[in-house]
Amino acid sequence: MAKAKDTDELVFLPLGGSNEIGMNFNLYGYGPPHARKWIVVDLGITFGDQTTPGVEVILPDPQFIVEHADDILGIVLTHAHEDHIGAVAWLWPKLRAPLYATPFTAFILREKLRDAGIEGEAEITEIPLGGTLTLGPFDLELITLTHSIPEPNGLAIRTPLGAVLHTGDWKIDPDPLLGGVTDEDAIKRLGDEGVLAMVCDSTNVFVDGVAGSEADVRVALTGLIGGLKGKVAVSCFASNVARMDSVIRAAETAGRRVCLVGRSMHRMSSAAKAVGLMEDIKPFVSENEAGHFPPEQILYLCTGSQGEPRAALARIADGTHPHVKLGAGDSCVFSSRVIPGNEVPIRNLQNRLADRGVRLYTERDHPGIHVSGHPCRDELAQMYRWARPEIAVPTHGERRHLQEHAAFARDLQVPQQVTPRNGDMVRLAPGRAEIIDEVPAGRLFVDAGVLTPENGEALRERRHAAHNGVLSVAVALDGKSRIVSGPQVRALGLPTDEDYPLDDVLDDLAEEAEAALKKLSGDQRDDDEAIETAMSRAVKKASQRIWGRRPVVETTVLRI
Ligand SMILES: [Zn+2]
Numbered sequence: 001m002a003k004a005k006d007t008d009e010l011v012f013l014p015l016g017g018s019n020e021i022g023m024n025f026n027l028y029g030y031g032p033p034h035a036r037k038w039i040v041v042d043l044g045i046t047f048g049d050q051t052t053p054g055v056e057v058i059l060p061d062p063q064f065i066v067e068h069a070d071d072i073l074g075i076v077l078t079h080a081h082e083d084h085i086g087a088v089a090w091l092w093p094k095l096r097a098p099l100y101a102t103p104f105t106a107f108i109l110r111e112k113l114r115d116a117g118i119e120g121e122a123e124i125t126e127i128p129l130g131g132t133l134t135l136g137p138f139d140l141e142l143i144t145l146t147h148s149i150p151e152p153n154g155l156a157i158r159t160p161l162g163a164v165l166h167t168g169d170w171k172i173d174p175d176p177l178l179g180g181v182t183d184e185d186a187i188k189r190l191g192d193e194g195v196l197a198m199v200c201d202s203t204n205v206f207v208d209g210v211a212g213s214e215a216d217v218r219v220a221l222t223g224l225i226g227g228l229k230g231k232v233a234v235s236c237f238a239s240n241v242a243r244m245d246s247v248i249r250a251a252e253t254a255g256r257r258v259c260l261v262g263r264s265m266h267r268m269s270s271a272a273k274a275v276g277l278m279e280d281i282k283p284f285v286s287e288n289e290a291g292h293f294p295p296e297q298i299l300y301l302c303t304g305s306q307g308e309p310r311a312a313l314a315r316i317a318d319g320t321h322p323h324v325k326l327g328a329g330d331s332c333v334f335s336s337r338v339i340p341g342n343e344v345p346i347r348n349l350q351n352r353l354a355d356r357g358v359r360l361y362t363e364r365d366h367p368g369i370h371v372s373g374h375p376c377r378d379e380l381a382q383m384y385r386w387a388r389p390e391i392a393v394p395t396h397g398e399r400r401h402l403q404e405h406a407a408f409a410r411d412l413q414v415p416q417q418v419t420p421r422n423g424d425m426v427r428l429a430p431g432r433a434e435i436i437d438e439v440p441a442g443r444l445f446v447d448a449g450v451l452t453p454e455n456g457e458a459l460r461e462r463r464h465a466a467h468n469g470v471l472s473v474a475v476a477l478d479g480k481s482r483i484v485s486g487p488q489v490r491a492l493g494l495p496t497d498e499d500y501p502l503d504d505v506l507d508d509l510a511e512e513a514e515a516a517l518k519k520l521s522g523d524q525r526d527d528d529e530a531i532e533t534a535m536s537r538a539v540k541k542a543s544q545r546i547w548g549r550r551p552v553v554e555t556t557v558l559r560i
């Protein structure tokens, strides 16, 4: 490896995933400050919620690195979860750097790029598990870890100024069922060489003990499913192929055939088979055929454990699924956890199933049917003992997680800790680790397929309309700006009252608009914008008086 020049620096710059769980987007820069070369580690999304109506997908804002796109040596993806690869199809056209991933991740990514129509442009180089890769001053080695999806990789990033262990998402599963166990030797070897910094998963830093093994979940699910009568539906994350495999084997043991319900179940099982996983299981039964099986002989493996409204389980719960019906005597097993933020939709989903007489089994009342994919405190401590970093850089967590993780590392005698926020550039070497710069970082919303700034005009208006309703005011004028028709006011999403019916309110609002229009001078009445402003102001003021709120007011001036 080349020697470091005096002006060289090694920096870490998160643009997503620090101070939040989701949309991981990490940069490492090397070189003198005016001529850094960059590698990107992961490029993920996060999901919208009730506060972002109509916005399902949220991306990290790549503005800073887009300005340095020519200096990106590569984009390395640690694993195929949405919070690590979901933004590639959206943002790659702005970055246009080579992509690197292991085979399973590459398979999933290729499908996403195909859906986005950029498969031909964005080339993915497949790296074998445990493989190496040199990108300019960065020598990368993939380290096999265990998580909740096939092929989770940590990265050893060696540079002339020291090595970083970027863990990605991990836990220490002694029996992950599919794929290798944690490559303890590779981590220890790196530790022996000397680890400058460890950039590490903080998701479960508040949880004592260990996350638990997929092998134990298989035993629990086999026991539970073996004792169930009637039809059985099981919901889990499709990307947890080991879990899917466990459910399938539990079904086989119980004499049930498996029917996959939901697009991502089919996608993930194809991806798994493409890399040689789940090859020895019986063929799946189609939704159509499944209906002809006796209830005791079928198991539905469904998407939608988080209460997603269009997923399979929601449609089954609503009774709108074309093929799958559940009712009294049937069971639904949630082999998943409640992701923070999804409590309400999940509770509603479970209540709708309960209303149909379906018996529910969740990890709360049946511990053991789910384990987390992220390291708890004993596992974190183990990783620190193996890697022995000089600097702890907690990531993949909200503020409270990062701070707790830093305190935990301090207790473990890690000499330095830094907890950057998205946009904080941390100099890892030379010298003590410190935040040396702050670059633009934020979010982009995917609104009806269009990339928009965070909380842009459209979403602000939509939220305003959702809370306050909409009024439209229309007036037709002749060539001399005299009123020919209107103003007419219509309402959307506003209540009517027996004592003061909405029609009367609208007539009164129309009068207010007309009065405002008539107050304008001749010149002003030739100006559509002046008319719109005057009418809108008058209607808003009157609305405030009548309803105590200000609806969105949309005005139209027609010239006849
Ligand atoms: Zn993650």
Ligand SMILES: [Zn+2]
Binding pocket: 079, 081, 084, 147, 169
């Ligand atoms: Zn993950």
